[in-house]
Amino acid sequence: MKLESSYIYLDxxxxxxxxxVLEQERKTGGDFLVSLRVGFPIEKAMRSDDVSDTLNYAALYEMVKKEITVPSKLLENVAYRICKxxxxxxxxxxxxxxxxxxxxxxxGADCDGAGVEMKIINKK
Structure with a gap:
């Protein structure tokens, strides 16, 4: 059996x-949803059953939480900081x-939301 791809995610x-962009948005705030899918080699953790062999999704949550609390005009900037x-x-x-x-x-639109979506490849 060969693992082709694996991900850790928050939904x-x-x-x-x-x-x-509007001053009022930065003053009163708003509600945001964040979904994250991280490509990560989990093969070692599959066999070991040890959290230290994988990417802990609680740690990912803390990183997202820390960056999303820093006010920005653009969600593109927030997304970049999280990925970085x-x-x-x-x-x-x-x-x-x-x-x-x-x-x-x-x-002024009747919608569930608007935002930004991106995929980055971590080149080594």
Whole structure:
């Protein structure tokens, strides 16, 4: 048996944060959803059953939480900072797929949200 690909993920984690181009958004804040899919070699952990052989999703959550609480005008900046912190902390990360959704964006549309989605490859 050969492992072709593997991921650690967080799905629709909710945060209240202070991002936006408009001053009012940065003052009152808004609700955001973050989904994260991290390509990571989990083969060793599959056999060992030891958390130290994998990427702990609680640690990923803490990184997301820390970066999303830093106010920014653009979600692109928030997403970049999250990916940068993760790949610096865990060089074994192969890829990061990140989606940040702003619930109820101030644009007069009836929608579930708007945001940014990106995929980075961690070139070694």
């Amino acid at each position: 629709n984690v909710r945060f209240h944060a202070y991002h936006g 912190k993760m790949t610096e902390a865990y060089p074994e990360i192969e890829s990061v797929e990140l989606k940040i959704t702003k619930k109820n964006p101030p644009m």
